[in-house]
Structure formats: C-alpha cells, structure tokens
Amino acid sequence: MILEAVMLLVKPGLKSDFEATFKEASKIISSMDGYLSHELHKCIEIQGKYLLLVRWETLESHTVGFRSSTEYQEWKKLLHNFYEPFPTVEHFEEIEI
Known part of the structure; x- marks a missing residue:
C-alpha cells in the first residue's frame, strides 16, 4: 500500500x-x-490549508494509472484552480515497527 500525501493551500x-x-x-x-481510500483534513490553525491522504495499491496506480487517465483531466479541471501555490505530491510506504 502506498500513501499519497498532499498539502493543499486553497x-x-x-x-x-x-x-x-x-x-x-x-x-x-x-x-x-x-x-x-482517501481522506481530506482541514487545518485548525491555518485558514485554507488542507491535507489530502490517498491510499493506493501501488505507486503506479497513482502515477501512471490515475495521472494518465481521462478521469484525471476531469479531476484537474475541477480542482487545480483552487490551489496557490500548486501543491507538491509525496508518496510514502509503511514500515514495520
């Protein structure tokens, strides 16, 4: 499982x-x-700041499957105009502790 984490500044x-x-x-x-799955969290301290967490089966499910899809073009059209600056997307994998 891969966790995509994105800090969004609306x-x-x-x-x-x-x-x-x-x-x-x-x-x-x-x-x-x-x-x-996915979750969207609103920051308590900073107005307009959100944390988006998306769980993917694999990194490629996001970076290739989603981002190269026609659905992603619709996602971009709906959401990308809300952000300033444009967010950095990072991916994480769980470690055994």
Missing part, C-alpha cells in the same frame, strides 16, 4: 467552493483502479 475566499467541488471530485478518484 486561495482565500474559496474554502466553501473547494469543499463542495472536492466532494464531487471524490467520485472520480474513488472509481480508479488501484484506489483504496
């Missing part, structure tokens, strides 16, 4: 629109092959 005044649009966009990502 432009001022767009919080409500972003949250509503994200609900719609969630249907897109959750339909993808290799998708396991």
Whole structure:
C-alpha cells in the first residue's frame, strides 16, 4: 500500500467552493483502479490549508494509472484552480515497527 500525501493551500475566499467541488471530485478518484481510500483534513490553525491522504495499491496506480487517465483531466479541471501555490505530491510506504 502506498500513501499519497498532499498539502493543499486553497486561495482565500474559496474554502466553501473547494469543499463542495472536492466532494464531487471524490467520485472520480474513488472509481480508479488501484484506489483504496482517501481522506481530506482541514487545518485548525491555518485558514485554507488542507491535507489530502490517498491510499493506493501501488505507486503506479497513482502515477501512471490515475495521472494518465481521462478521469484525471476531469479531476484537474475541477480542482487545480483552487490551489496557490500548486501543491507538491509525496508518496510514502509503511514500515514495520
């Protein structure tokens, strides 16, 4: 399992629109092959800051399968205009402790 972690900074005044649009966009990502689950968290201390966590079966499920799909183009069209600056996406794998 791969955990995609993205810190999202939503432009001022767009919080409500972003949250509503994200609900719609969630249907897109959750339909993808290799998708396991996702969560969106709102920061308490910083207005407009969100943490998106997406669990994928493999790294390629996200970086190849999702990002090269027509569904990703729709995801981008819905969400990418909300962010400033554009977020950095990082991937993590769990370690045994």
